[in-house]
Amino acid sequence: MGLHERMQESPYDDLFDKKSAERPLGRFKLPENESDPAEIYQLVRDELMLDGNARQNLATFCQTWADPEVRHLMDDCIDKNMIDKDEYPQTAEVEARCVNIIADLWHAHESKNAVGTSTTGSSEAAMLGGMAMKWRWREARKKAGKDTDKPNMVCGPVQVCWHKFARYWDVELREIPMDRSRYIMNAEEVLKRCDENTIGVVVTLGITFTGQYEPVKEIAEALDRLQKEKGWDIPIHVDGASGGFLAPFCAPALEWDFRVPRVKSINASGHKFGLAPLGCGWVVWSEKKDIPEDLVFYVNYLGGNMPTFAINFSRPGGQIIAQYYNFIRFGRDGYRKIQDGCYNAGKFLVRGLEQFGFFEFLYTPDEKKGIPAVTWKLKDNANLPFTLFDLSDKLRERGWLVPAYTLPAHCDNIAVQRVLVKHGASTDLMELLLEDMKRAVSALESYPPSPRKDARGSFNHS
Numbered sequence: 001m002g003l004h005e006r007m008q009e010s011p012y013d014d015l016f017d018k019k020s021a022e023r024p025l026g027r028f029k030l031p032e033n034e035s036d037p038a039e040i041y042q043l044v045r046d047e048l049m050l051d052g053n054a055r056q057n058l059a060t061f062c063q064t065w066a067d068p069e070v071r072h073l074m075d076d077c078i079d080k081n082m083i084d085k086d087e088y089p090q091t092a093e094v095e096a097r098c099v100n101i102i103a104d105l106w107h108a109h110e111s112k113n114a115v116g117t118s119t120t121g122s123s124e125a126a127m128l129g130g131m132a133m134k135w136r137w138r139e140a141r142k143k144a145g146k147d148t149d150k151p152n153m154v155c156g157p158v159q160v161c162w163h164k165f166a167r168y169w170d171v172e173l174r175e176i177p178m179d180r181s182r183y184i185m186n187a188e189e190v191l192k193r194c195d196e197n198t199i200g201v202v203v204t205l206g207i208t209f210t211g212q213y214e215p216v217k218e219i220a221e222a223l224d225r226l227q228k229e230k231g232w233d234i235p236i237h238v239d240g241a242s243g244g245f246l247a248p249f250c251a252p253a254l255e256w257d258f259r260v261p262r263v264k265s266i267n268a269s270g271h272k273f274g275l276a277p278l279g280c281g282w283v284v285w286s287e288k289k290d291i292p293e294d295l296v297f298y299v300n301y302l303g304g305n306m307p308t309f310a311i312n313f314s315r316p317g318g319q320i321i322a323q324y325y326n327f328i329r330f331g332r333d334g335y336r337k338i339q340d341g342c343y344n345a346g347k348f349l350v351r352g353l354e355q356f357g358f359f360e361f362l363y364t365p366d367e368k369k370g371i372p373a374v375t376w377k378l379k380d381n382a383n384l385p386f387t388l389f390d391l392s393d394k395l396r397e398r399g400w401l402v403p404a405y406t407l408p409a410h411c412d413n414i415a416v417q418r419v420l421v422k423h424g425a426s427t428d429l430m431e432l433l434l435e436d437m438k439r440a441v442s443a444l445e446s447y448p449p450s451p452r453k454d455a456r457g458s459f460n461h462s
């Protein structure tokens, strides 16, 4: 009997002896007929084996650990559409509680009546924060009878969402390039780029490339001086994607939030250090008047008349509910302990990396001047037969994702490697990583990879 000829299916057949297992799953066309869900579930699930193991993904800033209770709540909410606030008023209530809790965490003044919303992540949140800035700037310019066709935004080395914002909404992005002595923005460089068409300055609390916090207060004070001199009242939006849920617990004395009056809006990713599962972000404005009324839409077709300021519409309510669960479950003390645990595991990793002797750190979490991350490069005189890209590739063999990449403009000849230390990255896990790094380094030294012709190879400790 040939491979594809069989007598009859039996309900007792092994899962992999069923008809559906005889050929590859559809890749281009919808199949004509239905199949047994258990069989297809297994085959689809097997495809997922080829994905990386999320817990070993040390590149992402996002959560890769979820408590069983979070999984239950996500399942409980799978059929609830959070936008439908009439049908699911309690989910809407929980979202409002989260906004209140976050506004309080970021020192919004109660009297000022902070407002905010959940989003799918910091990218959507950044769009909303950016749009509010552009709209406010345009209103003020119109009122003053001035032209409104050349808005610009000033920032340091930002995450790609701000490049998107600038392009999608026609705003000139004045990004301060990195410098070998300074991987973040400073007040002097900000002031050089501001003018009457600046809709706002975006300061990042935990920059993507190294993990450092940019100096919000210093920038705000410089903008105060600028306003006195020139009359331009330029607001600050803080991109606290990571730092927004770290600094309040681990660096409480750092003034980066609504304690600084020039900070008008802040975004953060719930699914990063907010500890919520993927698909959760937040944006909060210090006062209701900071959201231009014509950005808010009123929707009556779900019952009731609901205001909405968002780019997306339908999405599941589970992320919001899980965020609330975490807030109540952990409280301030729990968040502080978890995040401190990440800083400590990060410090442990630094001590281990120092032993190699040829790494130079751009950022370590030792002083908590940024997020729990470690960023390093090869020392200029390292003289090794491999690059960080080779090391990154070698670590992949053991499932670790420790990215190597080049820094942005003006420092793009510097290749770095970075580890994000998140909830669930125990000291033991960091020790396992260090052991694998030692093995990888000795393998690369014994069998040096052939020099690459591509762009990455040219960064061989030049």
Ligand SMILES: *Cc1c(COP(=O)(O)O)cnc(C)c1O
Binding pocket: 061, 120, 121, 122, 123, 124, 126, 159, 161, 204, 205, 206, 207, 208, 239, 240, 241, 242, 269, 281
């Ligand atoms: C991750 C990140 C973003 C994008 O956030 P998402 O939640 O992934 O959309 C924006 N800015 C910074 C600084 C980030 O770290």
